[in-house]
Amino acid sequence: MPSELECAMESLITMFHRYAGKDTNTLSRRELRELMENELSTFLKEDPAAVDKIMKDLDTERKDVLDFDMFLSLLARFLMANN
Template sequence: MPSELERAMESFIQVFHRYSSTEGSSGTLSRRELKTLMETELSTFLKSQKDPGAVDRMMRDLDTNGDGEVNFEEFVALVVGLSVACEQCYQLAKLGKK
């Protein structure tokens, strides 16, 4: 039976491929696929962004190889960055409760 972390990793991989397989290469996210993924899976984060160009800016930042698409490795950088920011907020909230 998989551990909680193993299930989380599997879910992360499945989410990426659910959106990357809708157009073009099934191993990458186009700008449209990334936007749809973020609107669906990261809607709370997107709502907190006041800049309507946030997805375009993220696409440019994530696309480290400059091919106009986001592969799984590049996508991992987004999830890691957001996870670090969320963990920092968690720590601040935890300190505020003391």
């Protein structure tokens, strides 16, 4: 039986791929906004410009997409800010 942490990790992976859509390796700006509206709405309500700020901070290659590593960095920032 998977541990609570293992279940949480699997959930994060599944969620990333659900919102990434056809291109399951990245989240576009639109996909990130949709994910945040549905799954992180409290953060988005506090700062409506959060998606643009996140893309600017994490999308260092300026491809206007976030890969899974960048997505994890985003989640780590939220976790640290709310610890």
